[in-house]
Amino acid sequence: MISPEHSADIESFHSWLTDACSRGAVPIITGKNGDMDTIGSAVALSSAHPNLMACGLHLGRTAKRMVESLQAPFRKLSDQQTVWPPVLGGVIVVDAAAPGQVGITLPAGVPVCVLDHHATCDWQLGEKDLLLQWDVRATTQIVDSYLTKHSPQSRSLVVRKMLLAGLLTDTGRFRHADKGAFQTAVDLLTGEDLDYAAFVEYIETDTTTPSERGSLLRGLERAKSIDSGAWNVVHTSSGTLEGRLASLLIGTGAEIALVSRFRDGETRLTARASRHTTMKGIHLGELMSSVAEQIGGEGGGHDGAAGWSGKTDRIAAESSFITQVALIKRKDS
Numbered sequence: 406m407i408s409p410e411h412s413a414d415i416e417s418f419h420s421w422l423t424d425a426c427s428r429g430a431v432p433i434i435t436g437k438n439g440d441m442d443t444i445g446s447a448v449a450l451s452s453a454h455p456n457l458m459a460c461g462l463h464l465g466r467t468a469k470r471m472v473e474s475l476q477a478p479f480r481k482l483s484d485q486q487t488v489w490p491p492v493l494g495g496v497i498v499v500d501a502a503a504p505g506q507v508g509i510t511l512p513a514g515v516p517v518c519v520l521d522h523h524a525t526c527d528w529q530l531g532e533k534d535l536l537l538q539w540d541v542r543a544t545t546q547i548v549d550s551y552l553t554k555h556s557p558q559s560r561s562l563v564v565r566k567m568l569l570a571g572l573l574t575d576t577g578r579f580r581h582a583d584k585g586a587f588q589t590a591v592d593l594l595t596g597e598d599l600d601y602a603a604f605v606e607y608i609e610t611d612t613t614t615p616s617e618r619g620s621l622l623r624g625l626e627r628a629k630s631i632d633s634g635a636w637n638v639v640h641t642s643s644g645t646l647e648g649r650l651a652s653l654l655i656g657t658g659a660e661i662a663l664v665s666r667f668r669d670g671e672t673r674l675t676a677r678a679s680r681h682t683t684m685k686g687i688h689l690g691e692l693m694s695s696v697a698e699q700i701g702g703e704g705g706g707h708d709g710a711a712g713w714s715g716k717t718d719r720i721a722a723e724s725s726f727i728t729q730v731a732l733i734k735r736k737d738s
């Protein structure tokens with residue numbers, strides 16, 4: 406079921422992990438967006454060895470609810486003063502395509518291992534470091550492959566729920582899934598006590614506050630549809646829930662949705678594209694990398710979902726993205 410390259414990766418990861426855990430504590434650090442995939446990956450992987458510890462800057466909404474309701478072990482870190490255990494054997498980073506996506510400075514002088522599934526990668530790794538960058542729909546798929554092979558006893562109900570939740574959210578409730586994603590889902594559902602329908606219902610329980618609903622609606626009101634080269638782009642700005650807003654814009658039939666936000670001296674771009682659009686040649690992750698090359702900052706992601714952040718002002722960042730889109734030729738059907 407698992408490819409030879411992935412098998413080799415799993416073995417390299419196992420020996421990296423075994424060495425690291427024999428030397429000391431190994432924090433598993435999550436991406437700063439705190440989405441369900443990054444948190445689920447970290448929490449699940451931390452069950453494989455007592456020296457592992459899931460931690461990160463932020464828990465997103467779904468992840469927070471899951472961690473609280475399942476009482477899953479996760480330590481919140483501060484970006485001001487991170488206190489690491491005195492003896493570290495290494496550091497694992499899950500679901501982050503670049504150091505900037507972690508939001509904290511990694512401890513110096515220890516081996517780093519990155520587990521990721523983004524199309525872009527800005528990590529500069531040394532000899533003792535390891536990168537597993539798989540073309541899968543969620544990082545939790547990498548973690549489940551590892552646990553299945555080397556720590557099957559860790560795949561408790563809580564762990565499988567964390568992994569499935571990451572897969573469920575990163576695939577947009579399986580709308581962007583592929584064969585491998587469904588296979589992981591079947592693997593995770595195999596075993597007792599996991600009622601899929603009830604689980605989805607729990608994940609979907611909407612917790613949008615009236616003020617967030619207000620900002621989503623204002624974001625929709627401000628949205629502008631433009632043509633950039635061969636592509637339709639609908640763009641707007643919002644102070645919160647940019648990903649959700651971008652998905653709503655795709656729901657209106659936009660080919661590419663772009664939501665920008667400026668806060669505390671930092672601009673953030675969030676983009677989404679329909680499957681139809683990515684099949685015609687748009688790769689948002691690569692576009693966001695080009696934006697970073699053009700105006701600085703950090704950008705990358707997947708073909709249909711990507712982001713950029715940097716110090717450039719909002720309008721200049723938006724224009725840079727829109728200009729990059731115009732350069733992409735539309736593939737004939």
Ligand SMILES: [Mn+2]
Pocket residue numbers: 442443500522542543544575
């Ligand atoms: Mn992910």
